[in-house]
Amino acid sequence: MKQYEMVVGLEVHVQLGTKTKLFCSCPTGAFGAVANTHVCPVCTGQPGVLPVLNRAAVELAFRAALSLECELAEVSIFARKNYFYPDLPKAYQISQYEQPFATRGRLEFALKDGSSKSVGIHRIHMEEDAGKLLHAIGSEELDHSLVDFNRGGTPLIEIVSEPEIRGSEEAYAYLNALKAVLQFAGVSRCDMEKGEMRCDANISVREKGETRFGVRSEIKNLNSFKNVRDALEFEFRRQVEAVEAGQRLIQETRLWDAARQATFSMRSKEEAHDYRYFPDPDLLPLAAEAEWISRVKSGLPEGPVARRSRLIKDFRLSSYDCEVLTSDRALADYFEAAAASSGAESAKTLANLMTTELLGRINAERVEIADVPIAAPHLGRLAALVDKGVLSSKLAKDVFAKMWETRRAAEDLVAELGLSQVSDEGQVKLWVEEAIKANARAAEDVKAGKDRAIGAIVGAVMKLSKGKANPALVNRLIKEALGC
């Protein structure tokens, strides 16, 4: 049977984290706000209005381009993309077309097998977002549509990769790496659920060894990285089956239906819009001065790769731990803030608490790092308590749960609940003696060399001590008492 390969290029829209919109001073971040409250004459397309470019948005866009090692255009041009739709108040979107501000960058990232991959960035351009149509209120379907312009005019960049991605796992890794780079550069929070990062995928298939491209389809409505991966897998199979069956593929746009786990044709190339792009006469060409660019460059925060190396070096953490901690800038920031309280010597315990307890809870409850009820210094001190022997790791988990519920500091909870670990030898010895008495059979077994039997005695000590006995001490004292 013939071998096929998947050829993928991704178009990623990212919302720039500015306070105001791209061409007016309305606030961004209207997600969840009452409809049409973050609007003005400019972003609702009243007659006579004119756009004024947001300098902060340009800076964030350039940060993204610099972080992705792009070439920056001396002059870029804003163009109008003309089409009618009720969520587009001017009936054109201000975008960049023939002369985008950034081209020819690249993104390097690690794959699961530990190898590294580099994908070219074809171009990045700036554009404004459209509004939103509502077809229902709550569960009630409307017989008309409503339009909300809060999101209209929000600054976006579109990052177009070269078609150099060769599989769904590579696509998944590319997106994660891209998200981390943009978050670390302070370009965007990249929260997909809030639409701050959106992805369209272009995919074609070809026989392995073939250098020409096949006929591509563009897949839209991919709301998560997982959707991207699943949709690419489905589309790969669909295209391969079609080719195998001798069918001719057509260039088309397809929609991913996550519930049915399949793509469906939306429109073919022939039905595509003619956007009648032309340079927007209301905006001057954008010329960034070299001096300004170098200032933006020098102000760039540390990227995820550099951050990872530094964490490994400064805190002696495993590369796996650092990979996890730097997958998200907010998480990395949280770690460093916590480590400042725990001390570097407790960093490993802290990292364990974060990768297991904290991330477990975050994923289970679907909260943002920013909304985590445990302040970073509090978690740092919890790690220190474990390392000082005040708490066992098991108790630490209980304290963690209490901290999450009450937002209080670890020390306070430990004191209040009397949870601190008992390491007093005299006290522990009394518990050990009582436990051996009550488990004579097990004691004999241990003496006879059946090490595993010790568990029953340890368990009894823990029961007697209400879990507070220092486990290392318990083990030692049992062995001493039984003379082994």
Next chain:
Amino acid sequence: MTKRPFELTVEEIARAVREGRLSAEEAVSSHLERIKSIDANIRAFLLVLEDFALEQARIVDKKRKAGRPLGLLAGVPVAVKDNILVQGFETTAGSRILKGYKAAYDASVVERLKREDAVILGKTNLDEFAMGSSTENSAFFKTANPWNTACVPGGSSGGSAAAVAAAMCPLALGSDTGGSIRQPAAFCGIVGLKPTYGLVSRYGLIAFGSSLDQIGPFTRTVSDSVLALRVIGGRDERDSTSADKSVEEALSGWEAGIEGLRIGVPREFFIKGLDPEVEASVRGSIETLESLGARVEEVSLPHSRYAIATYYIIAPSEASSNLARFDGVRYAFRAPGGQGLEELYERTRGQGFGPEVKRRIMLGTYALSSGYYQAYYGKAQRARTLIKRDFEQAFRKVDLIAGPTAPTAAFRFGEKTEDPMAMYLSDIFTIPSNMAGNASVSIPCGLSKAGLPMGLQLIAPAFGEGTLFRASKALEAARPFPGLAEVA
């Protein structure tokens, strides 16, 4: 005999109000009465803001009584072309599609007028979306030329020109995309300034051809035009194409004499189709300037013959995009009936726009289509560069270019409505200046045998308004402009 307030110039009213010899209310009332007595025959106004105007006037009078300083246009009634937004009042751009649209904000120029204590008197008629040269394309009614009511006032700013010529106001704002201020100024015998592109903010002007549009004043005297420019001009943060230049920079030297001023007369502006009477009066004015000490020589603008063709690619292309927002979704007219989104668009735009606007939207949509873009829009942009270069070359030799504003004096209603090309040719001499973005003005240069005014066009390099006014002022002194139109 003392003059009635409506006969006064902008400067005279502002001075009299500031000095307390005339109240703003008297000034405004006098013009309101004038409108009541003659506008039924002229029909310059789409909307007269009687209550609002009187209220503004009383505020100015109170301010004076309180001893607070008054602005440059204290108590001066100003009419505003109805494609410029005045907050709270209907702004239609002469189109059915905007009928009922209440402006959500003030245009920057209106804000500046109000800041200088001017009184907004009303909104004037125009060709729909400023597309036309006779004001006959207004969706509402035609405006008559005050000099002969069987004739058009020119266009597209016909209402503003007629209002000033007939003394219904001493100052009106218009907009000029291809001659829409200068040509009606010529037809109505007044001063019409198209400032340099970027000198006056376009924020709040309903866009037609964004790279060509410019707001400017109509006045009856040259120094009134200077004063109006001082108020409305200058950098505006809300318009990215607004130049970082002050009006004073542009006006520098305007009061100097014209001794030694070099004036170029482009041979391409004296062609077949130019009315002999217009030619004679234009040449007469140029001779007057020469006799006052200017040096006159012939220049050439070889690519100006492509100006109309180029204009009718660029302006409609931009218009097709600018007018796309009038879709019936958010404001003003929405056609009743119909099913679904496509029909909403088709019916609203089909019923809302008039034939000339539709013609230009279709022209522009075609010119921007993929596959045709380079052949039309791309080529037109290159031609535009050549036209611009012609001016640059000419301005190396001369300070100013002089010629006719329009090939003829005002024509009769209906004379050119059947033939769009004939109508388009009315702007043949004015379009090049919009293409180049430089400064130009039309000033009256005489009356035809039929008693219709004719205009001389002066063109200066960008931000050369001072030079325009230098020559205009000299000519006004040497050859006093024909007086107010006699309107029954």
